[in-house]
Amino acid sequence: MEQSENKPAWWKEAIVYQIYPRSFQDSNEDGIGDLRGIISRLDYVKSLGVNVIWLNPICASPNDDNGYDISDYRQIMGDFGTMEDFDLLLKEIHARNMRLVLDLVVNHSSDEHPWFREARTSRSNAYYSYYHWWPVEQGRPPLRLSFFDEKGDAWRYNPRTKSYYLHYFSRKQPDLNWENPKVRQEMYAMMKFWLEKGIDGFRMDSISYISKDIDFPEIDQTQYPGIFEYYAQGPRLHEYLHEMNRTVWSKYDIMTVGEGSGETADQLALFVEPDREELNMLYGFGPAQVRNTTKPDSPYTGIPYSLIALKKMFTLWDQAVGKGWPSIYLGNHDQPRMLSRFGNDSAEYREISAKMLATFLLTMRGTPYWYAGDEIGMSNIKFKCIEDYNDINTKNLYKQIEEKGGNISAFLEEQKQIARDNARTPFQWDKSLYAGFSAVKPWLKVNPDYGQVNVEVQEKAPLSVLNYFRKLVKIRQSYTTLIYGKYVLLDPANKKVYAYLREKEREKFLITLNFSPKTAYITPGMDLRKARMILSNYEERKEKNVCRRIKLRPYEANIWKWEEAD
Structure with a gap:
């Protein structure tokens, strides 16, 4: 589009x-x-x-x-x-x-919100319909999984109403009934x-x-x-x-x-x-x-x-x-x-x-x-032990794996990279x-x-x-092209470099980003002799052979600007 x-x-x-x-x-x-x-x-x-x-x-x-x-x-x-x-x-x-x-x-x-405190007292309470419930007479609730619950089940039984309430997240986070x-x-x-x-x-x-x-x-x-x-x-x-x-x-x-x-x-x-x-x-x-x-x-x-x-x-x-x-x-x-x-x-x-x-x-x-x-x-x-974590997601996943006899060491190693x-x-x-x-x-x-x-x-x-x-x-706020200008991806098959144009009217920018810890190259397909580099994360960048292939050092980022589009 x-x-x-x-x-x-x-x-x-x-x-x-x-x-x-x-x-x-x-x-x-x-x-x-x-x-x-x-x-x-x-x-x-x-x-x-x-x-x-x-x-x-x-x-x-x-x-x-x-x-x-x-x-x-x-x-x-x-x-x-x-x-x-x-x-x-x-x-x-x-x-x-x-x-x-x-x-x-x-x-x-929260399950400590006054609405839910009232809702869980009786099915006839006015706030009962503020949440989603499954009565016991209908049998076990249909499968719904919880993101944060240590048991993984998104239904939690409430004895006073003899029904289960729905919680996509923690059992202390009952889902509100937007249909009401x-x-x-x-x-x-x-x-x-x-x-x-x-x-x-x-x-x-x-x-x-x-x-x-x-x-x-x-x-x-x-x-x-x-x-x-x-x-x-x-x-x-x-x-x-x-x-x-x-x-x-x-x-x-x-x-x-x-x-x-x-x-x-x-x-x-x-x-x-x-x-x-x-x-x-x-x-x-x-x-x-x-x-x-x-x-x-x-x-x-x-x-x-x-x-x-x-x-x-x-x-x-x-x-x-x-x-x-x-x-x-x-x-x-x-x-x-x-x-x-x-x-x-x-x-x-x-x-x-x-x-x-x-x-x-x-x-x-x-x-x-x-x-x-x-x-x-x-x-x-990169915490090493579960006691250092605060996040409910990490702690409950740990409990699930521990109860199932899973690989705790592998889980903790993974959390060093992905934990919230x-x-x-x-x-x-x-x-x-x-x-x-x-x-x-x-x-x-x-x-x-x-x-x-x-x-x-x-x-x-x-x-x-x-x-x-x-x-x-300052650069972004100085040029409306970097806000409202068109985005055009260049060299989509390049395995190391993310390069793109930002264009608006007669102004154009080329951004070249090496996402790799290794040397990379990009051929932008345009003559850069009319462009000037306005920012590089390598301060000593030298503009050589800019009309053809650009050599990028590990994680190098450059912004090129044309005063006028060709």
């Missing part, structure tokens, strides 16, 4: 900086990051050049899943502070000409509550799961081998998203982005085509799927996954938005650190590959989502004890490399990953 001429919008021009509040800055010496801590670091965030902050959940929660189990949608989690702290945070963000987007968790609540119009109206009123406070949008967690087939037919596992895909195909999903837009979002100038778990490229336009009036953007799990499931294109590339598949995936999603708008990311709180996953966290290549990945994210078409800490090259902590806690370690501010995050022992261990990898060190180093990131941000 042809890329459309997109109407300008502030959220298309934004660079979104994701903050995991628990891990950013502790202000009251309890080892947990909080809102006052974020306020104290806003000048740093502003110095990066980013213009939107996305906060992971801050609502009241018993923290079974670090805030994604909400017990009160209109209160602040005690660990993070008070509503007065939030109001001050919002005021200070806006005073710096930045915007704030909150995580919206509406597929499920009262639930939807409660959710819309809650959204308005936050929007009236002045926030600038929502990132919607697991939004593709809110619609359920309430007959709960048996799953044909030959047709749906993955539960992500099955759960994402609820019959009324788009009806609900359109209703949300019409009832709430259309009344405000906001950004809406959904986590499209289980969605594929051919479904993307249904969410983001402007005429459908649903979401501004949707992101899927494509990067993680490529990294986890594909084999190297060649044993000689040094890349542990298929770069060809990664290029194909990003290109397909770029085309699939139709007249909508793409989102771009490589890491977040649900993924390990992007440096360890897509770059190289060895001492030799950490800085150069971190810069290469930043070049990719900030030159692609679409709104980039940047995870806090990646701008200094934070990497996976790799991205949740405290932010590394300086060389002091606990990396300047807290004066006391943090809720999660600090990465031992914090003495070398921290903001204080990199602020003073002109060629640091941090200062390279700032240069990239």
Whole structure:
């Protein structure tokens, strides 16, 4: 599908900086990051050049899943502070000409939410219908699997009602019944509550799961081998998203982005085509799927996954938005650190590959989502024992494998690469004890490399990953072509290099990225004698033989610019 001429919008021009509040800055010496801590670091965030902050959940929660189990949608989690702290945070963000987007968790609540506490007391309770239940007289519930439950079953028995409640995630996260119009109206009123406070949008967690087939037919596992895909195909999903837009979002100038778990490229336009009036953007799990499931294109590339598949995936999603708008990311709180996953966290290549990945994210078409800490090259902590982990997903998977007599050592080795806690370690501010995050022992261990990898060190180093990131941000914001320009993939069969053009009217950019720890070559098929290199992650780059083949050193990234297209 042809890329459309997109109407300008502030959220298309934004660079979104994701903050995991628990891990950013502790202000009251309890080892947990909080809102006052974020306020104290806003000048740093502003110095990066980013213009939107996305906060992971801050609502009241018993923290079974670090805030994604909400017990009160209109209160602040005690660990993070008070509503007065939030109001001050919002005021200070806006005073710096930045915007704030909150995580919206509406597929499920906490089992400690007043609604569920009431619902589980009696089938005749008014809140019983706020959740999904399967009465015992109908026999065992049909197969549904849970992402986080240690037993793997998404149905949990409730003795007082003699029925099972549905929980796609933890047993402490019962799924809300969106088929009940009262639930939807409660959710819309809650959204308005936050929007009236002045926030600038929502990132919607697991939004593709809110619609359920309430007959709960048996799953044909030959047709749906993955539960992500099955759960994402609820019959009324788009009806609900359109209703949300019409009832709430259309009344405000906001950004809406959904986590499209289980969605594929051919479904993307249904969410983001402007005429459908649903979401501004949707992101899927494509990067993680490529990294986890594909084999190297060649044993000689040094890349542990298929770069060809990664290029194909990003290109397909770029085309699939139709007249909508793409989102771009490589890491977040649900993924390990992007440096360890897509770059190289060895001492030799950490800085150069971190810069290469930043070049990719900030030159692609679409709104980039940047995870806090990646701008200094934070990497996976790679815990050695289960006691170091906090994440419910890792701990419950460990229990499952242990009960089945599985290979615990292999599991722990795998978690060093893929566990979510790799991205949740405290932010590394300086060389002091606990990396300047807290004066006391943090809720999660600090990465031992914090003495070398921290903001204080990199602020003073002109060629640091941090200062390279700032240069990239300025370049992106200086040229609208790098925002609205067309994206054209070059040399798709190249096993080491990701190269593409960004074009708009008479301006053109060539981006060449070596994803490999080995020397690579690219023949862009154009005369570069009229181009100039405006940025390279190798500062001593010499422009030789630029009219033909380009030689790229390990993890080398270059941006070339034409003043006019040929």
